[in-house]
Structure formats: C-alpha cells, structure tokens
Amino acid sequence: MSDVPWLVLMIAVPAVGAAVVAALPAAREALARQLALAVSLLVLLLAVLTTIAFDPGGDRFQLTTAVAWIPDFGVEFALGVDGIALSMLLLIGVLVPVVVGASWRDTPMPRPGRPARSMTAFWAWLLLLESLMVGVFAATDVFLFYVFFEAMLVPMYFLIGSFGGPNRQYAAVKFFLYSLLGGLVMLASVIGLYVVSNSQLGEGTFAFDALRQLEIDPNVQKLLFAGFFLAFAIKAPLVPFHTWLPDSGAEAPIGGAVLLVGVLDKVGTFGFLRYCLPLFPDASRDLAPWVLVLAVAGIIYAALLAVGQSDMKRLVSYTSIAHFGFIALGIFAFTTEAATGAVLYMVNHGIATGLLFIVVGMVIARGGSRQIRDYGGLAAKAPLLAGVFLLAGLASLALPGTNSFVSEFLVLIGAFPTRPVFTIIATVGIVLAALYVLLMYQRVMHGPPRGVLLVDEDDAGDGETLRPASGTGGATAVLEAPARARVLAVRDLSRREIAVVTPLVALILVLGVYPQPLIDLVSPAVEATMTDIGVDPGGSTPAAPGSTGTGGTD
C-alpha cells in the first residue's frame, strides 16, 4: 500500500474538485456544496489511509515522491511526511468536512438593492485552499514549500474578501500584504540557502535533507534564520506581528476563520520546527531567548486583549494568538517534552479553537451580531448550543480532561527545566484564559434574556422567524423598556449542526483522555528534530498526564 502516491492524491483530489466546482454554473449551488462535501470526505479518507501506510518507527520522511520540476534551479517536486506533517494532514482532513458542514447554509453578506451572490466560488476556493494546505505540509523541497506557502494566500484572500463581514476588504488586503511581506523576506533566505548549498555541494539544491547537512557560518545562519523567522512569526502570529489576525479572524466567514487559525497559521509553527530549527541550529540556539520573549509577551498580551474584546470573533482570534505563544514556547524551549507538547498543541488548538469558532458562528447565525453585548440568557432556550459552547471554551482554556490540557501541560513541564522564568510567566496566561472564556460564556449564555434575539411574545409563535440585528443598535433595544413581555427566539442546534460539532466534540474528549496514539505518531519526528539541533532527545517518550486516568486527575 505504500507505493500508492497518497500525498499526490491528497493534493490532486481537492484541486480537481475545486476545478470542477468552479466550472459549475452559479445557479447550481446545491450541487456545488454537495460536491465540496464529497471531495473533502474523500480527502479525509485519503488522510486516514495515508496514516495507515505510514510507519511511525520507520524512516523520518515516508511516502516520498520526487520529480524534477525546474532543473535549472535545482527544484524538485518532492513530497514526504514525518509524524508532525502527517498529524497536520489529519487535522486538515478532519477540519475541512466540518467546515463544509458548518458553512452549509452560509450566504454572502447581503448588499442592498442587489441580487445575492452565488456561493459556488466559496466552495471552489475552499477546496483549492485544502489542496494547497496539504501541499505546504507535505513539501520536502524548500522551494516547493515556498510556492505552496505563497499560493495558499490567494484562496484565503478571496474567501475573506468575497465572503467576509462588513470590513472584509480591509481585512483581506491586510492579511495578504502581511503574509506576502513575510513570504518575500523568506524568499531572500530561500535563495540564500540555495547559494550556500551551491558553494558547499557544488550544485544548488532545495532538498530539505541535503540542506540539513550544510555547515553554515553562524553569522550567515542568523541572517537566513531571520528571513524564515519573520515569515513564520507573521504567519503563526507572534506579538508584535499579529495585528492582521484579529481583523482577518473577525471578518472572515466562519469556515474561513476556522481554517485560518486552525491550519493556515500552523504553517508558521510548523515552519519553526521543520525549517528554522534543523536548518539553522546555531542561530536557533543563539536567538531562542528573544523568540521566547516574544512568545511569552504574546501569551500575556493577547490574553489581556482577549479579555477586553466585545466582538466574539475578535476575542477568539486573540485567544489564538495567546495559544500560538504557548506553541512557540514549547518549540524554542529545546526539550523533547516541550516540543512534543507544542506539536500536540498545534493539533489540539485546531480542534478546540475550530469548534469555538464554529459555535460562535452558530450564535452569530442566530442573532446576526458579533457583539457579546447583543446576547444574553441563550442557555435556557438552547441548552445544546450552550453545552457545546462551554465545552469548546473549556477545551480552549485547557481544562484537564480536554485535549488542550495534555498539550499545554506537556509544554509547561517540558519547558520548565530549561526555561523556568519564561514558563512561570506563561503560566499566568492560563488564568487569563479562564477569564476570557468564562466571561464570554457567562455573558452570552446566562443572565437575563436580552439582546437581538428578543422578540415580542406574539411573534414568538412561529419559531422560524429570526430577527436580524440592525447593526450594533441591538443593544439599545434593552434600554427601551418593553411594553409587552418579550422572550428569546432562538433555536437549539439543528441536526446538521449537531452533525458538524459531534466529530470535534468527540476528538476533544478522546484526545483529552487518551492522547497516546498521537504522541506515538509525532514523537519520532520531534526527536529527530531535537537531534538536528544537538539536543539529546532523552530516550523515553513522555507519558501523557491524561493517559493514566480518566482525565481530570488533578
């Protein structure tokens, strides 16, 4: 089974699907989304089969394919995965069908006086994005990685710009320019690597395995590291390169936002692990304290900003920035435990924050407003919605028993021996996380019924009519004393919505209790990375804190 080109299929299937969907006439929206769902499920199947074909104890890179692409530049179309990349492919495989389901009934922002736009393009861009995301994680040629890295911007740009919120143009351009600037600086380093390889090996190459063997002068390393680091620090966003994410996260359609923070931004942290550390070990060691300062500053700063947000999507975006700080802390602490924790964090954050975004999107779909103050007391009418919201929030603040706890705990205990000060400061972030998640949950779900979902009792008879919010003016409705009794018109989760959240809820619980399979998958790759930078991987794989009991042991 290992001679099937699984990775090529995983790139080609969604790309072909995108082309087919794009070719559909605009009126065939229903067919387009059915196709999108079918294709994304097929990719999930391929991801599972790829995992079965992968041998965790085997070579570092498996399922490799290499074809000469641009011989003049020494570029190969070379694919291959290690455990880290494979776990990201699985995450993509799971998230995209969920996103398709969550976006099933989405429509573009209505424009006064004009017919509604077709969603066909949305599904096509989504599938194209999936194809490029797979490519970026599966590439083992630095040039190819760069190509996917930049090309990935285009579908995301159109997803935000065409299907986002009121301020979508600004957000889309900001997203694109930030990422492009980072990418271009990385390009300078990519070319620099090529030139170094040309002088050391006699012929220029971009193959990761060959570049890893280079002996680069430490000063040159620092320059090249800086180029890669800037691109990844913008992508993953570390403070102070983060300002694009709250805008993009808030304006993107929910499906786009899930993939943006769930997968796209992971390219940054993945890049630290795959490219920064092994290619520039000396520079990584020398500059690690500075990176850790950024990481820890981000944990605290973003968490504080998240507490102060009034817009739910912006709030979730800021929580992600804080979480990326934890991941960076885990990576640059240079211990196997911390790095394993960071990789688990990448997966778990995709699941937990993805679910949080989806649930927030479901709330927004009911009330039409992103402001926290426009909601209140939803839990009484929609207990399932509130329950899933709570679970997603708890997973996001890393409550023991949820998947995020395992990874956050591993990062912290792994980082403590080498970087005690940073770790202690980072721990404060956990407290802040409880604050922002629980405050949002409490204001939206509990308390007296209030906000945009209130209707007069007469109207409440038919539960299907939902009153859309008129801008942010919804809050003033509370102040005007209602003449008659008013109740909340809110539906609980529909069957489609239950189907969308179930896989993520299940993963949160399962990976919270039994993360060992995932740890087994990623730890050989993490150990190899630690060997690359000259850190003793320390033999044994850490036991997951949650794996011994039923979770919540402390």
Added chain:
Amino acid sequence: MGAIEAPDLSYAALAPLLFVFGAACTGVLVEAFVPRAVRHPVQVAIALVGTIGALVATLLLAGTEEITAAGALAVDGPALFLQGTIAVLGALSVLLFSERALDPARSAFVAAAAVPAGSVRDRELATSERVQTEIYPLATFAIGGMMLFTAANDLLIMFVALEVLSLPLYLLCGLARRRRLLSQEAAVKYFLLGAFASAFFLYGLALVYGATGSVRLSDVRVAVVTEGGSALMVLGLGLLVVGLMFKASVAPFHSWTPDVYQGAPTAVTAFMAAATKVAAFGAVLRLLYVAFGTADWTWRPLIYALAIVSMVVGAVLGLTQTDVKRMLAYSSIAHAGFLLTGVIGLGPDGTGYGLAATMFYLLAYGLTTLGAFGLLTLVRDGDGEATHLSQWAGLAQRSPLVAALMSFFLLALAGIPLTSGFTGKFAVFRAAIEVGAWPLVVTALVASAIAAFFYLRVIVLMYFSDPAPDGPTVGVPGLPTTIVLAVTAAATLVLGVLPGSVLDLAEAAAVFVG
C-alpha cells in the same frame, strides 16, 4: 587613402533584421499603391509576416555566434534571444493594433493625426470609419530598430538603432482616436525628452570615442583593460547609461513614462512597455558586459543605485495612482529596477546567471505586461477606454473572465508563485545574491511587497466592491485581441509552472561574442 571597401555582410545571420525591415519598406509601398479598401488587411498581413518571419529566423539561427557587417553587428545568443522576444512581442502588438471590434469607429487610431484637436474636422474624424494604416509600417520600423539595438556591436550603430526605434514610437504615441489632446501631449513630451536623452547618448559616445579612439565595443573593452578608467571614459559611460536608462524608463529618468503611457493609444502603450524595455535592456547588457565588463567597478555602483531608486520610486509612487495605465507605468518603472538587479548579477570573471536571468525576466515581463494592457482595451465607456480605477469597481460581476484574467496578470506582476513573474524574480534575485548583492535583493523584496499593494487594490476593486451604476461596459474582443490575451495568459502560466525549457534556452544563449 584607399578606396572604401564594402563591408562583408552575412545575410543569413541578418535574416531576422532583413525580414522586419523588408516588411516595413513593403508597408510604405503598400501605403502608396494599394487601394484604401484592402489596405488594412494587407498591411496587417505584411507586418505579421515580417515579425513572425523574423521569429522563425531567430529560432533557425539559434547557436550562431558571429560578428558581421565589418564588426558593427554581433549575432550571438543574447542578440538572437532578445530579437526573438521582440519579434514575438511585436507580432502580438500588431495583432492588438489590428483590433477592429472594440471601438465603435472600428479602430483605436485617429485617421488623420495632424488635424487640430477639438476642431470640427477632428470631431468628424472621431466617428468616421476611415482607418489609419500607416501605423503598421511605423511599428514594423520600430520593431526593426529594436532588433538592431540588441545586436549593435558598435556605439554608432547603437545610436542609429536608438533613433530608428524611437522616431516611429514618438509618432505612434500621438495617434489615439479618443482623448486627442492627451495623446498629442504624450507624443510631444516623449519626443522632447527622448531627443534630450538621445543627445546624452551621443555626447557619451563622443567622450568614449575620445577616451578610447574607437566606437567598437570590443576596442573599448581593450582600451578599458590597458588604460584603466580615465575621467573622460567614466563620464562617457555615465552619459551613455543615462541615454539607455531613459529608454528603459529607469528612475530617475522615468518622468516621461506615466504621461506617455497614459496618453498613447493603449495598444501602443502595450507595445512600448513590452518591446522597448526588451530592446533597451538588450543594449544595456551588451554595453555593460561587452564594453565595460572588465571595468565593473565603474558601472556596478551606478547600476546598484539606479536599481534601488527605480524600485523604490516605482513601488511608492505607484501607490498613489488612480489611473490603471499610470499605475502600470509605475509598475514598469519598478520592474526596470528588478531587471537591473539581474544586470548586477554578473560575476567578476564574466560568469554568473545575471545575463540569462535578465533575458528570461524580459521575456516573462514583456508577455505579462502586454496582456495586461491588452485587457485594458476591453473595458470601455462612452469616451473610449475606462482607465480610472473607480470605474473598475465590481468588474468581476460584469465580466468574471476579464476580471479573472486581469487578476492573474496582476498577480504575475506582483510575483506570486506559479506565475512567470515569480520565476523571473527568482532568477534575477538568485543571480544578484550569488555575487553578494543581498542588500539589493532585500530592498527588491520590500519593494515587491509595497508594489503588491497597488496590484491588490485593483483586484479588491474588481472583486469586492459593488459596481457603479453608470460603470463601463466590457467589450467583446475580436479574434486578434483574443489571440493576444490567450497567448500572453498561457505564456504567463507556463513560464510560471514549467519554465525549465525556456530557462535552458536563456542559459544556453547567455554568451556574448565580441
């Protein structure tokens, strides 16, 4: 004093030039003798035969390395590669010129350019269906001049070629059917500044002759090696470079570019932006590499500074533009800077990828920019082409195909991977880093990021804005423009995805003789 000997001409090696100049002369005769009714198709056919014939001839000559016409012309790899490039761009431009389906008066060119703008006669002509056919011989002469420019192995021939390519261009700029005043202003401005630049070139030529006693590039090279750089020679080199940089629209010699690009008929702008740049850089490469290649300490700092200025000026001033044609003009200035980055990439011993990379970039940029300007001719309102940015709002809803193609060309100009623009940028940046010019490359990358903003702005307008109620219409192009758009879009894609064979070709061609 002996009798003047006729120089020995190698007609085979000169076949591309002979094809084009032959077509141009025939075109003049056609203008005089062929009845008006059939003149247009005949002229188009002759111009196409000339340019495509020249293209075939360059392909057949591939691998030739000889110096002919008593040392005045060098037929070598770079000359042939760039001549082929100019022939392709020229043929596509001729197709753009011959488009008759878009303008209601069936041609984008005025029937009689000498009529005062705004007069009664001028208004009659604006709607008359009389069609201007002199543009074809004019354009063919310009193409011939450009091809000669890239092969000139002698400063005098280089000057003659400069004039042969420039004079028809000055005229072509003034021939727009709509917005006559703007067009005439463009022609006068281009002519005056162009004449000034030619004077610089001529003065530099005289100084170099004074310093070395020869106008032959190879003799200059010998003199540079044996005598080193005298003040006279350095000054002469500087003036020559000024003259050439003007044609290549490199900042700070760029001030004509936005006005002329805006005023000239769009098809002519496309031709200028694509082909003139190729020709000018062909001459720059030959002058710097062949004549002064051993004295790179003299020109390297100069070109280094010009590259930075051009990239920064093009990228920053492009941000403030509200007219698509002016925006593309500033983009062209920024791209001239990127091209100079490739010129820097000549190794100390004459090796390095600079030459091949610059030639590839010229081909890629020429085709993309030609396609982008070609698309501009489709978006029209009652007053001709609608080039103001605000008129492009919501274009994707009126015409998804035009918006998609334009976005593709703009992404290529911005240098996004999987387009030819990225391959070209990668090639020139690699060449520059290889000779250690990484500060230049970092500047170039930052400039690329700045420039990306104004390309993106157009995409944002087309896709994410609502169309204005009285917005422009998108014309249905005839066969010629359709061919141009198809060829340029396909080339932009292929050179981005599978550039291997063309890169090989450029690599193989990157050896100067003489």
